[in-house]
Every structure is written in C-alpha cells, then in structure tokens.
Amino acid sequence: MAETPARHGTVVLERYESRALAGNPAGDPNVRTVPVYLPPSYDLEPRRRFPVAYLLAGFTGRGRALLNDAPWSEPIDQRMDRLVASGCGEMILVMPDCFTRFGGSQYLDSTATGRYEEHLIGELIPFVDGKYRTLGTREARGIAGKSSGGYGALVQAMKHPDRFAAVACHSGDMCFDYCYRGDVPKFCSTVQRAGGVAAWLEAFEARPQKKPDDLAALNLLAMAAAYSPNPAAEPFGVDLPCDLSTGAFRDEVWRRWLDHDPLTMIESRAGALRTLKLVYLDCGTQDEWNLHLGARMFAARLRELGVAHQHLEFDDGHMNVAYRYDVSLPKLAAALGAAA
C-alpha cells in the first residue's frame, strides 16, 4: 500500500438544489450531492486559482461513488493526493450526480429523464466557478470519465468546446452497434417475461438482489431514455429499440440512438475537437462491451480528420479500471496548465 502523502486535499460534499432537474419526468430528486475535491495547496495558498476537471461516474454511479472505500483501490481524493505528490499539477475535481431511476442519464437532456446536460453545463459550471477559486476559463477546464462517464465526457467536450479545453475518456460508450445492439434481444426477452417494461422495472426495484440480466436490461432502458425519448410513448416516455409485442428490432428508433453515438457525432464535431488541447481515450482490449473496437474506430477517424489525440490500450476488461486515472489525470492537469 502506498505511503499516505504528507499533503492532502479536502473533499467538500456540496448539496446542490438544481432548477434544471426540478420536477424532472422520472421523479428523481433535484437536490444532489456533488463532491468537490480541493487540492492540497487550496487552503495553503488562499489567493491561488486552479484548473478544474469534471469527473463523470459510469452507469449506475454518481460522483459520491468515486470516493468509495475499497481494498487495493484508492478513492479519487487519495489517488489525486498521491498523483500530486508525484508531480501532477493541482486541480479542483468536481463529481456530478446525474443518476436517474433508470441507472443514469448519459449526461444528456432528455424529455424522459430530465435536463442533465443543462444541469452539468448550465448550472454546475457557473456554481463551481462562483464558489471556488477556479481559474474560470475554458482553457483551464477539463472533463473526464469512465464508461458512461467517458461517453459523457467525450460528448460534452464535443458539444461544448467553449467550456472545455481537454477531455479524457476511459472505456467510453461508442460504436453503439457493438456495445448496445447485441443486448437488445436480451432486453426484449427479459422485459417480455416480466409482462412489460413498467412491470419489469417495478419488480427490479423491489428485488433486494439485482441480477446481471436485470442490469443489462436496465442499461438498455436507460439508453432508450437518453437517446430515444418520446413524450407520447407509454410508459416512461421512451421509445424502445424493439417492439415488445412482436420482438422486432426497430430500425427507426435505432437510428435515433446512432445520432448520439460518438462515431456519428464526430462527423459534425471535428472542428470542436480540433480546438481541444487534449483528446485522450483509452480502453481495455478485453472490454466486455467491445468498447476497444469503438475506441479504435473513433481514434482512426480522429486521425483521418487531423485531430490530435492520444489513444491507449491496456490488457484488461471493462470493470475496476479506476487505476487508469493515474494515466489520464496528470495529462489532463498538464493540458489545463496546472502547476505542480
């Protein structure tokens, strides 16, 4: 176990009452706890301003989970303390909570879940810049995440290059044909067996133990809520990627999903990506959702489009890879001009 560094940062658990999420359609709370990590020098140098990075949790997670205690894996604050002690530039880290009843929002606005993109971009950024000594500029603001959080980071950076100057995407959702589509028939069977999506979700929520099949189904429901919301659809205002009565795949819904695929979005966002000082992505070559293939295709297209980037692979699967932040956070700090 690594020696605890002498100097360490502070975590503030911000209780944020969101207007964007008030009365959201999924019935989720609009008051969220947002951990903010302040680096070791924050208190010691009361006039110094710092770059800031937003860290987005993966599916079924939220910011607080990045602070969880676990054997052989540091919570993010101790990880950052250790990295800083090793020369990484000091940054403020903000850990939003965009969890929903469906397990997550993909950090997007949706009529089915709520305005999570607005919450992140329109609310949290000014709140953090107003309350904490961030540098407050786009040049000193980055975004990162893993899995659905990696997706969120990459998509938000592409959509808001005026807000973010650097992005790190770990095992992020992309190439939806490879990462989600194979689960559509499983979703269909699971939900049909339960008697429909509302009956299934209710039963899921009532079960103390959540099974892998259920989590796979929940994942697809969350993606439908994020990518193909439809206020007229019953239940939950969501168009599903399959017809539950016939079991048939719904191409027209799928095309709406693909509009949100980073592999699609890159075509119209290359200009945004070129303005970024860091485009970092990595993925394990045994990723159970085939995200390493998506990352390779995304990186290949970046190359073709002349977008500077870093694309790394490592020999592991999708789960428990927080150790990859050891690679990305120092790069992010450097790109945002953080001083050691």
Added chain:
Amino acid sequence: MAETPARHGTVVLERYESRALAGNPAGDPNVRTVPVYLPPSYDLEPRRRFPVAYLLAGFTGRGRALLNDAPWSEPIDQRMDRLVASGCGEMILVMPDCFTRFGGSQYLDSTATGRYEEHLIGELIPFVDGKYRTLGTREARGIAGKSSGGYGALVQAMKHPDRFAAVACHSGDMCFDYCYRGDVPKFCSTVQRAGGVAAWLEAFEARPQKKPDDLAALNLLAMAAAYSPNPAAEPFGVDLPCDLSTGAFRDEVWRRWLDHDPLTMIESRAGALRTLKLVYLDCGTQDEWNLHLGARMFAARLRELGVAHQHLEFDDGHMNVAYRYDVSLPKLAAALGAAA
C-alpha cells in the same frame, strides 16, 4: 430409465462417396458416413415401404453424433424405438454428415465450403430411395433438425417443396440480427488478437481444448463461409461481416447474410410453405442465441401469410434439448402417413 422396447430398429452406417463434395474448397473429405435408421418392422415386413425423414445435426455435429451414448438421454435410434413402441408411426431416419472444417455448412451450397445442399438433395435422397424401401414420394419425405440443423431443415423445405412434405425445426437459426450479429464484435476481437483469420483457425485447430470464445468465433466464420462466400476473398474465400483492420461492421456483407435468414426467405417462399403438410417449429424461451424471438417472428409471419403451422415454446435454453424430438417425430410420422 425407460424400459427397452421389445422391438427395435437397426442402424446402418452408410459410407457414401459424394461426387458433389469431391475436391471441395475447404479440403474436407468427400466420403461421409451416413447413419440410416430402419424401423422395427423393416426387416419383419420385407415388402413394406416406409416414409423417410432426414435429421440434420446442429453446428459442429454430424449424423453420427445423433447416435452418441449419453447418460439420461437416448441415442436417436433408441428414442425412435421407444416412440414407435408408444404408437408413433414407423419411419426411416437418415442422418447426413455436412460437417466442414469451419464446423458446419448450414446445409447450403457455397463456393467456400462445397455443395452440401446438392449433396443432401441431389445425392442422398436418390441414394436412399434407391437402396432402401422408402415410399419414395415427396408426400412421404420429411426433414427435421435442431439449431443449425433446424435452420437446414426449414430452409431446405422452403427451397425444395417438391422433395419434402413436412418439416420440424427445433431452435433453428433465424432472425440473424438477434442470433449472430451480437457476436460479430467478439469474433472481430478474437481473430484480430490471433493475427488474422488464418492464424486464428490454425491455432484453434492445434489447441486440444476448444474454448467458448473460440467456438463463438468459429460459428461466425462458418456462417460467413455459408452466407457470404467470395472466391476472390483471402483467406478461405469468405467475406467477413467486419473489416478486420478497422473493426468496422460491413453492412454490404451483412445484407448477403440476411438473404439467407428464414425471416427474409419466408417472403418469397410462402407458396412453398403452404404446400407442406406439417410446418412445426419450437424453441426454448431461454435460448442463449435469442432464437425464441426469431421463432415467434417467423410464426407470426406464417400466420399473416396464412400458412398452417405449429409453434411451441418450452422452458429451457438452447443446449441438450434432444428430448424435443419426442414431440416432433410423432407429428412428422403422422404428417408423412407413417403407420404405427
């Protein structure tokens, strides 16, 4: 364990030298062992003629495997003896060998594997009718199988209604979008890691122990060999459903696969299906390849097209469901006019 019936049939292991398969491109033998089951009365009534059913083995299997000894599951001859003892009509059963280097041929002609459809239809049928006391008419000839064999049975019945009057399809491959497509990225990763499809296949063949990932990859290779052969493609004369260098899905190849999907074929073969005296299909509702969804869609389309059929479901997965022959064989015998 069931009592052994007093009267029992005979199995002849025919050694058939195929001209259709001579010099086949995959280098597989053209001499095949084809078990033929002769029912109990065959020897006792030397002038009696019998209906005949062709039983097609699933992927990685061939006719002989239907005779394998296993605990708590009868070989097909003992199963048929027991069914006959219980009143099932007596039929001859023919068990072709259409195995290939890739694990199977899907019972189709392909420039990549060989002329297995021709072998089955053009060679075995006349050979069997010539050598054994079959009734020899289309009205008294059926076809059945499980998994890839169920696919083969259904497809051959649709393509050759002049040869077959009844079909039973157990857990047959259909709705390729649901049963194969999700494995394309896995195939891609497995083969890329091995350094290409030729290197992978060689390593696979050398390994004494075949792993599940390997068998999933082999399955896709076999399907490509059956559905998207291309004499100009290297290696193996097969167009793959993904680009191994970029990892990208190849829609134009996939469309060729879909031409072989029973869900596609049904559109132009409804007339053929209407002439059948029995169209039977069943599938387990926990089928790991989602084939129960395909079966439901196929059955729904049969209904819409006004094709009489029987569609059953049972509570099980894909493997070890030979006990379903207890349901289909008596129906097949009845449809073919077999006397008890």
Added chain:
Amino acid sequence: MAETPARHGTVVLERYESRALAGNPAGDPNVRTVPVYLPPSYDLEPRRRFPVAYLLAGFTGRGRALLNDAPWSEPIDQRMDRLVASGCGEMILVMPDCFTRFGGSQYLDSTATGRYEEHLIGELIPFVDGKYRTLGTREARGIAGKSSGGYGALVQAMKHPDRFAAVACHSGDMCFDYCYRGDVPKFCSTVQRAGGVAAWLEAFEARPQKKPDDLAALNLLAMAAAYSPNPAAEPFGVDLPCDLSTGAFRDEVWRRWLDHDPLTMIESRAGALRTLKLVYLDCGTQDEWNLHLGARMFAARLRELGVAHQHLEFDDGHMNVAYRYDVSLPKLAAALGAAA
C-alpha cells in the same frame, strides 16, 4: 427510492492512533479512520446518552466501506436514519477498521497481524465512551457484523460478555469444515503455481485487477494469519493449512483453526451467551460458503444449551445482503434499550 427522512444523523470520521497496532507485524498502519454515526437526536438533545453498537465490516472491508455510495443500497447512515424514522431506537454506531495486508484480521489478536481484538475492545470502547455520549454500560453496548464481521461480532460477544449485551451475526463464518476447508486445495494450487506464498502475495498486490481465485487464496492466507499464527514460520509468521511442497493437508494446523470456530467455541462459552439479551443470527440459504449450514448447527447447539436466540434464514446468497441490517438493527436497538 425511499424518501429522505427529515431528521438525520451525523457521521464523524475519527482518526484514531492505535497503540495496540503500533509496529504491528504485517506492517499495516496503526492510524485508522473509524466512522462514528451519531443519531438524529444526538445534537438536538445535548444531555441525552445513547446505546452504542459496533458494526464490523466483512473480509477485505473496513468501517468506511459501510458508508459507500451504491445504487439501490443505502450507506449505513442513511439506512439508520430511515430505520429511526420508522421507529427504531436511536443508537450510536461505531465502524472499526481492522483491515490488514492479508485482507482482514477476523478481529482477533494474532502474532502474524497484530492486536486487533485489543484494539477493538481495549482501545475503541473506552475511546468512544470517553468522547461520545454513550450510556457507557455493558447493558447498552452491542456488536454486529456480516461475514467475517459477523464472525467477529459473535466471537467478541462470546469472549467479552462483560462488554456486550447483544449481538447480531449476519452470514458469519462458522463451521470451518464447510466454509474454508474446501478452498484449501485451491489455495495450495494457486500459491504453488506462483512459487510460494510470498511470491504470490507480492504478485497479487501488484496486479491492478484482483481475480476471484486470488481473493479465495487471500482469504485462506488471512485465516491462517488469524487462526494459526506462528512467529517461527516463514514467511509472514503463519502456519498454512497445507504443506506447500507436498500439497498435503495439515491436520495439526487445522485443529488450531477449529479452536476459533464458533461451533467449537460455543462449548465453553454457553455461559457467556446466556447473559446476552439478544443473540441474533441469520444467513441466506444459498450462501456460497455454506454458512447457512453452520448457522443451523450453531442455532441447534444454542437450543440444546438453552441459550435464547433468534435464527432466521432468507432466500439469497452471501453477497450484497446489507438489507438484512433492516432486520437486525431494530432488534439490537430494542435489546440495548434504545428509545425511539
């Protein structure tokens, strides 16, 4: 998701510098973070004193992990807030950290790991009673835990009936013949393959991803460190339950383990158990370590010995059963005289 109760408790993260653990043989830190939950009325009624319960984490866990954020499962403080809102008596909860390099100490003193029992009983109890408004009596002090924490709770209650008046043991280690012994050959193989226990542990610690086989091996090493320490043994001062050179099971070491089995200890501790106001144990009937069998045997022996107790079973496995605290904490609070 349950409504957040209006009144909620507070968690203080105590940093405790242990003398008992100073210079411990496993090289683990002697400064530990011990979360203390103060119930809702603690601040509102500044003269009121409260019962206290010690909650022991399972193998590879420590107190802080009980506060982890997870979807569909509350951290212990929110769970307790909700229970209190539903009428559960208010208690202080103390969550010790007895983690070691080997994954846990079983809350015992050992020459191989350190004096964790002394730390818990001799240090934390007086510290908590001195700093917080506990009632401070044995009658108002309880202990509970799950898995290795359930073991710790039961064993400490049996050994220190002068300190604890109530115990709740969830899925606790017992009947070592059933819960550990089957893993001895796996441990042996894993460690032999790695070139010995020191080489194995070093490699384990270096691997970013911990595999199930490794965790099973670590579990046995931790148990050996807890149950069969031997200062003269190399490495780690631990006698292993198998001879690594021959692979043979070591009966004489195993007998030392059995001395620590609750099923053994009960024989000499019935008197202590009879003094407890609550002896509660439960276990899932699909427990992967067969602990439901151990619990039944323990309960049967309690019955024979005339010890009042409650023994419940539930339909689940070993993991993710924190929801069982909903049953035990109110019982514990009632037994300790906690007012709602």
Added chain:
Amino acid sequence: MAETPARHGTVVLERYESRALAGNPAGDPNVRTVPVYLPPSYDLEPRRRFPVAYLLAGFTGRGRALLNDAPWSEPIDQRMDRLVASGCGEMILVMPDCFTRFGGSQYLDSTATGRYEEHLIGELIPFVDGKYRTLGTREARGIAGKSSGGYGALVQAMKHPDRFAAVACHSGDMCFDYCYRGDVPKFCSTVQRAGGVAAWLEAFEARPQKKPDDLAALNLLAMAAAYSPNPAAEPFGVDLPCDLSTGAFRDEVWRRWLDHDPLTMIESRAGALRTLKLVYLDCGTQDEWNLHLGARMFAARLRELGVAHQHLEFDDGHMNVAYRYDVSLPKLAAALGAAA
C-alpha cells in the same frame, strides 16, 4: 483433421448378460453393451493373439461413450487406428459398462449398487479371453481410464495384480479430502432443499435438463453408494457423509470413504504395485477437483515406496482430455508386449 489410416480396426458391440449384476439393488439392467475394439491385424492374421487393455469410462459414462462422435476429437477406435499407424503396438480394447442409477459404480462391489468389480474381473475378463484371441495372460493385460475410470483402473490394478500387469490412470479420483470433501456441504444443501435424497433423485431423474449443482450432488451420492453402503440405511442402502437433519459432517462415514482412497490403499498395496510393468498417472494442473494434487501425493508416495512409475502433468483442466490417451496407450501397449 488427421488423414484416416489405411488400416483400421473393428468394433464389436458385445451384449453381455451379467450374472453378477442380476437383481442388483439399484435396479439397473444386468444386460450390458460392451464395445470391443479389435486392432487392424486381428482379421488379417487369424492366428495371432493380442494383448488386451480394459478402458474404463468416467463418472456418468460407460464404454459406448468412448465411441461417441465429436468434432476435433476422435472416437477411441479411430484414435487407436491412428496410433497403430504411427507405430503403437496392436491391442484389443474392452470398454465395460458399469454405469448405475447414481451415475456410476466406481468399478467396486457395493451392497448399494451391485457387484461391478466382480462383473469386471470375474466375468468380463474370462469372457473376453474366451471369445477373442487375447494372449490371455496377466502379462498381456492392462487397465486404463480417466477420472472415475482412472480411479477404477488404479484400484483394480492394486487389488488384482494377478490379472493386470500395467495401469494408466488419467485424472483419477484420489485424495478424497481434496476432490470430494468440499462438495459435501453443497450436496447437503441441495438434497435438504429437495426434501431428502429420494425426493431429490426422483426430481433429478425427471428433469430433462441436468444442472451442474445436480451433477455435483449425484456425484456424492454415487460415491456414498460405492464407499459407504449400508444395507440398513434408508433410502438406497447408503450412509451419507453428512447428517441431512443437522447438516453435520459424519466423520465415521468419511473414514469409510478414505479406506477406498488410493492414497490410503497404497499403504497396503505397494507390493502389488511393484509387480506392475507400468504404473502411469497424469493429471492437468488446473484440475477442477484438485486431482493434480492427489496425483502428486500418490506419485511422491510411490517414490518413497520404491515403486517405479511415470507421473506426468499437463496444462489443462479435468474435462475433455481424451487426447491424453495418445500418451498412455502406446506406453500401455509397449508394457504389455504388443507388437506394432
């Protein structure tokens, strides 16, 4: 796929009516099908006599299963043909059927199953020597098998050195403490849940699909029937290694099992083993039942006792290792003096 050798042997399916098994207590048939493989020269040289080896199938198997057709694995007759073509001496192979209702007999006499050892030694050997051109001497008779068949081979060779001069044991059951004992609590839970061993077995037999947990339980029941039969015990005349009402392990029953453990038997059978011309054992180092540890201990004890032997390991698990016969059969043939 290997070239089919020009010369090949013949398989005769002997239908043997056993007196030893007539009216056996488990109600299994006493008429058994025993495949006999006659090597290529058998017919060509009508006066030549051959060594003979008995091949024992593993748990849930019987002789016929050695002839099963499978992809990438030869049936034993084709394997032997290929080995002979490569220079292996020609032998007759006999494949007994000692299957029982419980999945197997361990090739022992038992009041619970029947007289399978007597059937093998007292019936089949003279029958084969009488009917086929074996050399008929102990010097030219060997025995081999895998898993429970490896156990059977080793035990029969130890008990009947007057009948066998060579033995090959692949992944054979030994060190019962490591290979069976860990499954006792699982067995106990499975059977308790079903309402007792008779109810469980009946339900097992009725299920078309046999689950892994069920097969593990069946395995223990079969071992109890083989190692701890007790005509007075209900049901099935079997003493179980655990008390189904309390769940407790039964040491006195276990000791009876251990009497049948090769690790125990070796102590009194070293003399017998020393007379063998070949004692061969091997096991995969990832054996799921830890049999590689047992094999090492057995080999170590052979070494200490001065018994010449060959002990090999290979990098694989327990299942699908028939390819190891490529190593053992030529050694066996050589030891028995078989001419190429």
